[in-house]
Amino acid sequence: MLPQDVADDATEAPAAAVADAPDSVVADGAAPARLYGEPLLKLPADLYIPPDALEIFLDAFEGPLDLLLYLIRRQNFNILDIPMAQVTLQYLQYVEQIRLSNLELAAEYLLMAAMLIEIKSRMLLPQRPHDIELEPEDPRAELVRRLLEYEQIKLAAYDLNAVPQLDRDFVSTQVFIEQSLVPVWPHVNALDLQEAWRGLLKRATLKQHHRISREELSxxxxxxxxxxxxxxxxxxxxxxxxxxxxxxxxxxxxxxxxxxxxxxxxxxxxxxxxxxxxxxxxxxxxx
Incomplete structure (x- = not known):
């Protein structure tokens, strides 16, 4: 998302550009805008464009973990060895930008920022004498675990989204058939089939033929x-x-x-x- 001042400049740029357009463009009949299909050759003098009329979203993030994973992957950082200083600084810059436009959205991101600052401070603290012999626990371990789980879930969501979905990629058709045209078949159970088979065997025995072959004996x-x-x-x-x-x-x-x-x-x-x-x-x- 662009900062608010950049968005304000973007909203005011089209009006200023149209107002300062050379008379040759208007004279040539090239209208800078259209209103209800009719060319608008000259903008009204009292035209006001509010600052929030134009917002440009460069990247949309689903949450703090999504933003943090984006910062790590964009700069090819090793997710198992995150440089907390650089990542925290970039994260805080983004949070400061969204705080100016949407304070409620920034609250969730501020919680993650506090967690990043806590991890960085724990990494800067010296080890106590009785903990030197023990293998120190990496303060980033819990954050790395959450990032890896989130990445797996995000990739699985992409795969599920690629599966064709009803009413999005295809629609189901319904065909209505008159009830009188639908054939109604009687129900046949195993006993009926058994009786039919016995009848066939009986008919086959009645139509047997006795063949007499001639044997040449001397x-x-x-x-x-x-x-x-x-x-x-x-x-x-x-x-x-x-x-x-x-x-x-x-x-x-x-x-x-x-x-x-x-x-x-x-x-x-x-x-x-x-x-x-x-x-x-x-x-x-x-x-």
């Missing part, structure tokens, strides 16, 4: 397989010649092959007594 191949097995063994039990894992079609073809071999007298099917095991062997042929 009676001649099974006849050859039976003869090869009987050549290595003298007697083979009837049930051992059938492979149950092959399924019914394989068993049927194998049985037909055995009947064909018996018909052509290539094998013999014998049984010792009723209900005794049935054996199969190659037919005896004289040399």
């Amino acid at each position: 009676v001649r191949e099974h006849m050859t397989a039976i003869l090869r097995r009987l050549q290595s063994q003298r007697f083979v039990e009837f049930a051992d010649l059938f492979d149950a894992d092959g399924g019914v079609p394989v068993i049927v073809v194998n049985f037909v092959a055995m009947l064909e071999l018996a018909k052509e007298t290539l094998i013999e099917i014998t049984q010792a007594e009723p209900f005794a095991p049935i054996y199969v062997r190659l037919a005896y042929s004289p040399a």
Whole structure:
């Protein structure tokens, strides 16, 4: 903020400059001001501009800590080793300027000024003899802590201010839809879904298709397989010649092959007594 005398000079400068304007400017039709859209070529003789009509704010501070942090950062002082003499002098100069214009605002700044003077006086006091061996406490420690916390909060406030805000960076739109056009969907619970799923499974089982595939089985191949097995063994039990894992079609073809071999007298099917095991062997042929 400029001092009050500088602000007063700034307010009186435009009126004096316009009053002392050369007649050539007025003659050329260049009006120094406009009133209700009409050019004002000559200022009234009784025009009075009050001293408080124009105030120029170069820097706006949020409080004493903000001003103190600004003075430290502007001159690149180490915040952990603040030169109290220079900072206090600059701070008091600013407080003296705002005290002339706004006494209520200066009260808060005067409290910080008293704190700075107290810290400076404590630094100038000599140490007592019994405190020489102990590590002295820096009187600026509390002030440094408050400044660092304030700076962190201020940076966080800048980051939050950069976030888009409603009614500042964007606006929300509202669309009104007629109630009759809004579809009303019925409420569906878990039991309804379960019943619907069961109905689908029931319909799927009713529409199943049984497919019959045709398998090519050769009676001649099974006849050859039976003869090869009987050549290595003298007697083979009837049930051992059938492979149950092959399924019914394989068993049927194998049985037909055995009947064909018996018909052509290539094998013999014998049984010792009723209900005794049935054996199969190659037919005896004289040399």
